Amino acid sequence: MEHFLNAIGRFSNNDINVFKEYTTIRTFNKNELLLKHGEICKSVFYILSGSFYQFQMNEVDEIVIDLHLKNEWLFNHTSLINQSPSLTSIKAFAKAEVVELSLTRLHDLISKSSAYLQLGRLFNQASERIYFFDNCLTPAQKYGHLMEAKPLAMLTFPVKMIASYLKIAPETLSRVRARC
Incomplete structure (x- = not known):
């Protein structure tokens, strides 16, 4: 876990150990939904193995919004930040293992150490990239x-x-x- 935390910022060994205590390892099978349309996103995930895609449904097809691979953070930005129902779904494309950090646990971590405020960088990246990518x-x-x-x-x-x-x-x- 050190490598993906240290890619975001600087964390002490103690910060990393506490982070491990506050996270959960989860496994998803191919085609299993991590987030369903209409659910509220309550966690961020780091992909240890496998792949996911985020999509919206139109009348007949899945419209792919984003592709997620090993060593990437994964969450529905708008739903997580606003705590509103998701307009997209997130599905495992292949069997995958992730580290899950709930929003509640993230707040607990921040209350323990300001070092975890660095995780906020995750939340700024997604929406700006999607808008620019799709429109420009x-x-x-x-x-x-x-x-x-x-x-x-x-x-x-x-x-x-x-x-x-x-x-x-x-x-x-x-x-x-x-x-x-």
């Missing part, structure tokens, strides 16, 4: 960003899911990949 980039830029930020995503998720995440048709993704 061309298909080629989106693909380039994905290859730079999450190169293993192309090996983990099927082309149709990658295309949905990039908000482009699978055929457009094929053309973009051929040019890159």
Whole structure:
């Protein structure tokens, strides 16, 4: 756990040990929901193994909002921050193991040591990235960003899911990949 905490900030050995006491290891099977549409997100998760995707349903398909791989934090930003029902679902794409930290336990940690305020950095990253990604980039830029930020995503998720995440048709993704 030290490596993912130290990637966020500086934590003493005692801070890391206390963090371990406040978290839970959970396993999810393929296609198991971590968060259902309409539920309130009450925890943040760190992916130890496996992969997840966050999606919304339209009339017939899952519209992929985000892809999550090993060594990433995972949560529904809006639902967690506002404690409101989630507009998306989060599903395990493959069998996965995660570290779970509930919002209540996070508040308890912060009351024990101000060092845990550094975890707040997690909450700023997600919403800004999704808005910029969805609204400001061309298909080629989106693909380039994905290859730079999450190169293993192309090996983990099927082309149709990658295309949905990039908000482009699978055929457009094929053309973009051929040019890159």
